[in-house]
Amino acid sequence: MTSLPASTDKRLGLVIDLDTCVGCHACAVNCKEWNTGAGASPLSDADAYGADVSGAWLNRIHTFEVTPADAPAQIVHFPKSCLHCDDAPCVTVCPTGASHKRSEDGIVLVTEDMCIGCGLCAWACPYGAREMDPVENVMKKCTLCVDRIYDEVLPEEDRIPACVRTCPSNARHFGDFNDPGSHVSRLVADRGGIELMPEMGTKPVNRYLPPRPKARAPAAGPVAATRPQTAKADGFLGWLDAALDKLG
Amino acid sequence: MHPAVSVIFFTVLSGAGFGMILLLGLGFEIDGGAGRAFVVSLVAGGLAVAGLLASVFHLGHPERALRALSQWRSSWLSREGIAAIATLVLFGLYALVWMTTGDRPALLGGAAALGALVTVFTTSMIYAQLRTVPHWNSALTPAVYLGFALSSGWLVATALGGAATAGLWGLALVALAWALKWAWWVRASRSRLSTAASSPETATGLGFLGRVRLLERPHTGENYLTREMVHVIGRKHARRLRALALVLGCAVPLLCLALIHVTGAPAVLTLLPALSMIVGLLAERWLFFAEAEHAVSLYYGNR
Numbered sequence: 001m002t003s004l005p006a007s008t009d010k011r012l013g014l015v016i017d018l019d020t021c022v023g024c025h026a027c028a029v030n031c032k033e034w035n036t037g038a039g040a041s042p043l044s045d046a047d048a049y050g051a052d053v054s055g056a057w058l059n060r061i062h063t064f065e066v067t068p069a070d071a072p073a074q075i076v077h078f079p080k081s082c083l084h085c086d087d088a089p090c091v092t093v094c095p096t097g098a099s100h101k102r103s104e105d106g107i108v109l110v111t112e113d114m115c116i117g118c119g120l121c122a123w124a125c126p127y128g129a130r131e132m133d134p135v136e137n138v139m140k141k142c143t144l145c146v147d148r149i150y151d152e153v154l155p156e157e158d159r160i161p162a163c164v165r166t167c168p169s170n171a172r173h174f175g176d177f178n179d180p181g182s183h184v185s186r187l188v189a190d191r192g193g194i195e196l197m198p199e200m201g202t203k204p205v206n207r208y209l210p211p212r213p214k215a216r217a218p219a220a221g222p223v224a225a226t227r228p229q230t231a232k233a234d235g236f237l238g239w240l241d242a243a244l245d246k247l248g
Numbered sequence: 249m250h251p252a253v254s255v256i257f258f259t260v261l262s263g264a265g266f267g268m269i270l271l272l273g274l275g276f277e278i279d280g281g282a283g284r285a286f287v288v289s290l291v292a293g294g295l296a297v298a299g300l301l302a303s304v305f306h307l308g309h310p311e312r313a314l315r316a317l318s319q320w321r322s323s324w325l326s327r328e329g330i331a332a333i334a335t336l337v338l339f340g341l342y343a344l345v346w347m348t349t350g351d352r353p354a355l356l357g358g359a360a361a362l363g364a365l366v367t368v369f370t371t372s373m374i375y376a377q378l379r380t381v382p383h384w385n386s387a388l389t390p391a392v393y394l395g396f397a398l399s400s401g402w403l404v405a406t407a408l409g410g411a412a413t414a415g416l417w418g419l420a421l422v423a424l425a426w427a428l429k430w431a432w433w434v435r436a437s438r439s440r441l442s443t444a445a446s447s448p449e450t451a452t453g454l455g456f457l458g459r460v461r462l463l464e465r466p467h468t469g470e471n472y473l474t475r476e477m478v479h480v481i482g483r484k485h486a487r488r489l490r491a492l493a494l495v496l497g498c499a500v501p502l503l504c505l506a507l508i509h510v511t512g513a514p515a516v517l518t519l520l521p522a523l524s525m526i527v528g529l530l531a532e533r534w535l536f537f538a539e540a541e542h543a544v545s546l547y548y549g550n551r
Binding site: 002003004018028052053054055056057060061062063064065066067068069071073074075076078080089091092093094095096097098114115116117118119120122123124125126127128131132134136137138194195196197198199200201208210211 | 249306307308309310312313315316317318319321322323324325326329374377378379380381444445446448450451452453454456457458459460461462463464465466467469470471472473476477542543544547
């Protein structure tokens, strides 16, 4: 059913720390690896070994340059995947009921064998979180690794999304935003978690932690044109130095 | 946005078809017997169905198309499918009664006309509902779709209607439709993503630090998002296409209609302005897609 639940028991989602993300793309690679093997269908690529390679990814890492008014530019790596919005426009536009938001945990999913591949959900999403699979011709999106987080066969430390599990710089955190005491809720409260494009009215669950303020070096003055100073010599070399100076 | 040829044909042709159904259902005068009724009804229904078929084959999984009728509670696309099928059934029955008895039942015709109106409205709402595309997100979008459906439908119906003369209604309808489109263009020229308060700064949430500029895309190649929603190649000939749309879609039909009216030429000559308008509308619809900016482009270097 593509009507949205009024509220969900849990609000599972991610916190992404833009301060510690190093832009290594490991989360995107592990996401691709997990989802191409574990989902209802592979997460396909077209022309994977050719010149015009293109494929479906559920997580992509953009890199932005941010220029403050009074300081040098800084680089911010920016991983982006589905934000599992409370008011997800991608769900309500779906004509078939393939796109849905789960009332138990708030995860937004696509039932692949109900998807007709019309692409309207991708148009409705401001974040670019949905991509058409070029081989399966159905819409793909982040599942928050719904096939990992509840799988009791997996060791407990693996029951988190693949991107979170693999991040080497601890920039990704997973948890329940409905629980004010959860790890993710505390991170958002402590660090001022950011909502992306609030003006679109989507009420995203995922939050981004802003880069911490940079320690700025004091501005250096103009460098004086100086000749390298050599130590004064004494003895014979000292006499020679003075004599040569006199010659001009 | 990527201008998909199938969707352009769908919206233009089925717009004309449903415009015809609306007019015929309301009792648009057709001179002639069952044969004429058959031809006119066939063209009206055929245009509507051709458009629908084009849109179905645009899907990734056309064989699952019937599933699209299930989510009418929330989805304009689903509502469109239901409205289109209901309208075609009602109009089919209406045409059957018309051909066999020569009678045109007003109630059934009125229901088909209402259905056609609702169908065109639901089509336009698929676009008008999207906050991600500021050009489309306006009440003027349904007004333009209804205006073009009615005017192009009137031209085709008049051309096939067998009347001795064409009335002046067509001039008014074509002029009204283009006046609405002009207003739409004026609004579109002022409504960029920034007017919806969106920018790379809000897209990344980094505006508090300073000005945000894309340094590197996620991947070196294109992807579904850039092909579908960050499509800019279609804007290359925007000015020429707009001139083409205005000449073929507006000026030629108005001039032809005026000449046909002044000279008292037979209404069948309306076929020329009808075809001209449909070609002009294809150019107009291309620009409707190609010039529309999508919010996701903010993540790909647009500002």
